Amino acid sequence: MLMIQKWLNQHNELYTSATRHPFTLSIRDGSVDLSAFKRWLGQDYIFVRAFVPFVASLLLKAWKESDDDSDIEVILGGMAALNDEVSWFKREASKWSVSLSSTVPQKTNLEYCRFLESLMSPEVDYTVAVTAFWAIEAVYQESYAHCLSDGSKTPEELKETCQRWGNDGFGQYCHTLQNIANRRLEKSPEDIISKAEATVMRVLEYEVEFWNMSRGET
Ligand SMILES: Cc1ncc(CNC=O)c(N)n1
Structure with missing residues (x-):
């Protein structure tokens, strides 16, 4: 069995708490609190700005x-999408009257950004970093695709947000990242595999905490 599938089975509870979080489930069932959405929007813009240097x-x-030239092209495609995403955040923030310049990063966000920064170190193996990249992208893809799937009652004004990460192209891209990660993991020694697994767990925990910020309790 491929490594990532094995991990997802083993850590299914954590994966599900990231991809079926009460915040995204509230978008899906239409009960979402719009101030929670705005809080998420402002915080995610800050995260995405830190995500660019990670990529x-x-x-x-x-x-x-890398042993495969096409990896570069896939990651470059991800970068190009982020360029578009930064512009989208600015437009979306203005639509919702969220002031990005006065948004203060919350503790969880700062910690997640610091974690990303630690993965930027040249000491961190490509296999570990690309596996983390897959996990970060996959949580958003799964979470937002669920908001568009059969039976969802996502409010019209939030559908564009869900489409951004929930569209089929983004799903295909995440699948490609998963294939890259699995290919690398298959050829990796035990210590790299363990590091990659621990890194994926950390990503999932941070993603849960990130969604939690939308509650605005801190
Ligand atoms: C906290 C978080 N995790 C993953 C993503 C998705 N990747 C790029 O947009 C995101 N925007 N924010």
Whole structure:
């Protein structure tokens, strides 16, 4: 069995808490509190700005370490999507009257961004970093695709947000990332596999906490 599938089975509870979080479930059933959505929007813009240099560092690792040239193209495609995403956040924030310049990063966000920064170190193996990248993207893909699936009552004004990460193209892209990660993991020694697994767990925990921020209790 492929490594990522094995981990998802083993850590199914954690994976489900990230991909079926009360915040995204509330979008899906239409009960979402719009102030929670706005809080998420402001915080996620800050996260995405830190995510760009992480992906740049991953591109550098792929160029130095990858055994397959097409990895670079996949990651570069992810970068291009982020360029578009940054513009989208600005437009969306103005639509919802969220001031991005006065949004203060919450503790969880700062911690998640610091964790990303730790993964940018040249000491971190390409296999570990690309596996983390897959996990970060996959949580959003699964969470938002669920908001568009059969029986969802997602409010019209939130459908574009769900489409951004829930569309089929993004799903295909996540699948490609998963294939890259599995290919690398198959060829990796035990210590790298353990590090990658622990990193995926950390990502999932941070993603749960990130959704929790939408509650605005802190
Ligand atoms: C906290 C978090 N995790 C994953 C993503 C999705 N990747 C890029 O947009 C995101 N925007 N925010």
